[in-house]
Structures are given as C-alpha cells and as structure tokens.
Amino acid sequence: MTKAWVKGVSVSLSTIIVATAIAGCTGTGGKEAAPAAPGSNAAGADAGKISAKEREITIAFPEHPNQPVKNMAPIQQEILKQTNIKLKFETVPNSNYNDKKKILIATNNLPDIIQVDMADINSFASTGVFVPLMQYMNKGLMPNFKKVWDQYPDMAKLTADGDLYGFPAIGRNELKNGFGPVIRTDLLKKHNLPTPKNFDELLTVLAELKKIYPDSTPFSARKGSGPIHQLFKTMSYMLGSGVGSGNGIYFDKDVNGGQYVYGQGTSEFKNVLAYLNKAFTMGVLDKDYAVATQQQWTEKLTSGKSFFFMDNSGFALDYTKQLQKAVPDGKLELIPIPEYKPGKARAEFYATTITNDRIFAISSKAKDPETLVKLIDWMYTEKASNLMNYGVEGVHHTLDEKGQPKLNSDYVMKFKDGQPTAFYAMYSDLGSGKLSFTPWFSNSEPQVQVEKLTGNWSDMHEQFWKTIANDKAYHDPYLEPPLTKEEAARVKEILVNLNTMLEQEYDKFIMGVKKLDEYDAVMKKARDSGGAELEKIYNGALARLNQKK
Helix, strand or coil, X not given: CCECCCCCCCCCHHHHCCCCCCCCCECHHHCCCCCCCCCCCCCCCCCECCCCCCEEEEEECEECCCCCCCCCCXXXXXXXXXXXXXXXXXXXEHHHHHHHHHHXXXXXXXXXXXXXXXXXXXXXXXXXXXXXXXXXXXCCCCHHHHHHHHHCHXXXXXXXXXXXXXXXXXXXXXXXXXXXXXXXXHHHHHCCCCCCCEHHHHHHHHHHHHHHCXXXXXXXXXXXXXXXXXXXXXXXXXXXXXXXXCCCEEEECCCCCCXXXXXXXXXXXXXXXXXXXXXXXXXXXXXXXXXXXXXXXXXXXXXXXXXXXXXXXXXXXXHHHHHHHHCCCCCEEECCCCECECCECCEEECCCCEEEEEEEEEECCCCCHHHHHHHHHHCCCHHHHHHHHHCCECCCEEECXXXXXXXXXXXXXHHCCCCXXXXXXXXHHHCCCCCCCCCEECCHHHHXXXXXXXXXXXXXXXXXXXXXHHCCCEECCCCCCCECHHHHHHHHHHHHHHHHHHHCCHHHHHCCCCCHHHHHHHHHHHHHHHHHHHHHHHHHHHHHHHHHC
16 A cells, blocks of 8 residues: 655646556447446446456545555456456545545546546536546447436436536445434443433533543544535534535525525524534533544544544444443444434435445546446446455355355455454455445445454444434435536635635634624625525526426
C-alpha cells in the first residue's frame, strides 16, 4: 500500500490518485454481449477478453482506514487473467480525497476513471472533463447498465443537462442502515439512567455520566472531510434541519408537503447550533470535535473514555468488540432516533440501491473510452458482481443450490482475528466490496456471512438490526433532481461563496465565541448571498422533473 500527498495546485497524476481497473467481457467474435440485468449471467458468460493486449488503466477512489487498499489483490489478479486489463493502485486517504479529487478535476489531470459524487457532476460536467455516456447507451454499448437504468426511474436524477456522466454504484441486497445514536447501554443500566427518548434527555443523561466520570468525554465525534463537518451531516436532519450531502441544500419532507431547503439559512439550523453549543458548554461534547481524526475518535470510544456517538451506527458492532478488551461488560448499542420535538423523530437510511455519492466517471482524456464503457457495463452482471464482492469462485466462494455466492469457511477463518474486523480484513485482502471500485456492490450480505462463519455473530447483531427495522423514524433517502448546465454552473458559483463565508462561522457559535443571536445576521446573509436562490433552482428542477413523469 502506498500513500501520496498533494503538494500545490499543479498535481502529478501518479502521486495523488488511487488507481484500479476492472475489466469486463463482450460477446465472442467481436459482437456485443446480450443485455442482462443484475441477477443474470447472460452477458459475458462465454465472452472474450476486453483488451486484445494487456493494458493498464487507472482509477481513483478513496481509501477508507478500515479497509486498506492492496496492490494486485486476488480479485484484480483474476480480472487481469480474464480480461487482459491490469489494475494499478495508488491510494488517497479517505479524509483527504475530497480536496485532492477537486484538484484533479479542476486541473483536468484525471486518471482513466475517478470516483465522484453528484455535486462534482453538477459542478464540472459542463467543462468537458467527463465522458458523456448517453451516446454509448443509445448505441447499445451499455446493455447491462441499460437494464438497471430502465429498472430504476430515479436514475434520471443522476443526469446533468440531459446527459449521464458517470456510472452509479448500485447496492445488491443491502440491509438498511444509516446515521444513528449509539450509547453505552451498560452504563445506563449500571447507573439506573433512562434510555433517552428525546434530544434534551440525551444531554441530561450524558451530563450525568460526566458527573460520574469527570475525566471522560461523553459525546465524541470525528471531523468531516467537506466544508460541513460530520456533526452537521449526522445530526442536523434529526434535529429538525438539514445539510443534505454536505452542500447545505436538502429535501425536507416536513416543509410545505416536501421541498428543497437551504439548511443554514433557516432558524431550524440555528436550533442545531444552539443544541451543539449547549452540549459543548456543558462539557459533554468533545472539545476537539472539529479536528478529531477517525483514529482519535475510535480510540476514545473503544478505550471507554467516550460513551456516545451519532454517526454510522454500524460502528457500534465493531467498536463494542474492541471496547470489551478494555471494559469486558462494555456495550455500545444503537437506540431509537430521539424526538427533536414532541412526536417528531426522523432519520434517513443510507442509499441501498442507487447512490449519488459514489459515481464512476470516465476522463475525457482516457484512451479508448469505449472500452472503459464496456468494462464498467460488464460490472453490472451477476458474474462480475460475484467476483468483485466474494472473490474467485471455487477459491473464495462457491454457489449454493440457488446460484447465490457463499463464502468458503476455510478462507474466511484466516481473518477471524482480523483488524478492525474480520470482514474488513477480508475485504481488504480480496480487494472487494463497497469501499473498493465495485459498481454493483454487496456490503452487508458478505459481512453477515463472515460474522457467522467466524463466530462473531451475537445477540447484539440481532438486536441491532431489529432496532433499525422497528424504528419508524427512518425513511429512504431522496435523490436530488437533475440540473441544466446553466443551473449547475450557478449552483457551483453560489456554493463557493457560501461555503467560504460559513466555514469560518459554525464553530464560533458552537464553542460560544459568538452569541447565538448573532446567527440571525449570518442566516440572513446566507440567504441573500445565494441560499434562497439555491432553493429556487432545486425546487424548480424538481417541478420540471415531475412534469416529465
């Protein structure tokens, strides 16, 4: 595994990207493969190699600290064997990826394929840095993806100015999960404290724990990677406001029957700041919340110094196992979403089918983009998905009587004591799953298999998924509507100004450097500087899309 860092604005591709490549199969004799939807093996079953000669392509995507990227992992070795396409891996830490990605795009110094999100598409597609894909779909060169496109009408929301500029990662049989409140339930029981039913009760309980354990940091958080830090991304919506994917604009189902709102330009967001300020002033919220790395955050939770987090609730299962090495009876467990006002509780699931934050775009400078289109299209077949999520058939997995992949126990048991978990250790070894370059990913299904095969599945796992399933506060996420070229350009211009203005303001209010009443002026300035216009653009785009249905 290699690490690389950006030095200055002029960036060398080889020093800052994570590169991989996945290849696919076309029909024999140079003919196109027959269309096949996810779940079918029709396309590519007897196909030849994508490239007549061995070829190396580069793909940039973030490296998550839980899943280090290996060079030429087994899956990539098998892809080279089957397709003649070699994968190159140069990693970018997840915490720095967003900044480095934007430099690559802005300087048009892209790898062959790069992982982007819909904000990047809206901001940069009009500059010509990404290959427009509709032309290939219309020519019949994307038969497998076309099946997915037809299956999910919401795919149209991933277009910009009428064209598609990237292949979205699609979930396969994913269990639903999302940001959620996780607390030390063993401490609640030990000190006869109630499970918080609303956000005020949550602060009361954490304050009590602070009194009992004065050297503790009851509520810990990690720094986000964008202009809006992780606390806002995880908590704003649950507290009655929202920041969407991180640019501030979000769909609020509870406003006027459902409409787009610029969160930071509303009094509801002032309430979010007030809540976090109260937590900070009480000594409950980690004083280092704005700069804490994921590693520091993890250490506090797993050493027993911190008792609560609001983030990816799945961490509860991983961190409890680590916590119990220091505190044998310790339990970090998910609880139902607290109410932000009487009778009102809400939260969003992660996307389990279509994602708009994990899109694979092809560089307009890439050699032979048609081949890249074909190889990514192949990835939406069951054959490719099995390989890229479960490894090589007969080596890492077999197919059961229903044709579904089952991981081989002998292979999985090699990672029984893997860190940070057995399944992440296995994913890293294989080069597989959602955190890799996998357009049709399966994350939770192989995870459950690993947990059960290694004996790590427990009553806590059962309770975790039961808590989510029974919590009516959760709902599926909303995909943003497609924008025209002019709208996308204007949104980009507005957000540059707004983010620059607001980034330096948030923490002043949370830490009490500024009085909360002063946010009224900031809120007005935010709306006048483009927040209100953002709402108009997005609500107009949504109305336009609905008229086409």
